[in-house]
Amino acid sequence: ETGVTQSPTHLIKTRGQQVTLRCSSQSGHNTVSWYQQALGQGPQFIFQYYREEENGRGNFPPRFSGLQFPNYSSELNVNALELDDSALYLCASRPSHGLNTGELFFGEGSRLTVL
């Protein structure tokens, strides 16, 4: 148990729809990042939030967007869903002193299926 919780755990959407995934970070962790993990692949970095600001982004289109709230919880929003968006979406948090490290605490993920 990492203390990072994600919801929903599973969901099914159709192409073109929009989805919002949620994450509550571990207590004391003010940095949250999101990763997409397709089947058989390693996690791919989507973006990171620190103190409610995006401070790092991977090679994902603008239809992937996020928010971080004052309590450090976070949302990932994906618009205009495509079939290739089907994946496990992982939220990871880390403490402020770990800002520049890769020592992440992952939630159990949200598995998205796009039909």
Add this chain to the structure above:
Amino acid sequence: QKEVEQNSGPLSVPEGAIASLNCTYSDRVSQSFFWYRQYSGKSPELIMSIYSNGDKEDGRFTAQLNKASQYVSLLIRDSQPSDSATYLCAVFTGGGNKLTFGTGTQLKVEL
């Protein structure tokens, strides 16, 4: 060239043997290096971090880093069936605040 490369496996070792997992990375300015373990259907779990050249030992795990060769490895001594999982190598490049993962190596420890 992929940023972080691993052999996808599966790597099969008998119980009690040493499992050796390897990883290469392309970005010479990479600062820190990590091994995550991922059981099937679960999320990644950090097992080792290494920041400077040489070896770092933690229990049955030893991480090795050679920045000149851009090579990271993980040794698991006295392998147990519970070590059967996918091992993900990850490299942190501070400029982008991102952790880049390899595709993972599947390890199977056989009785």
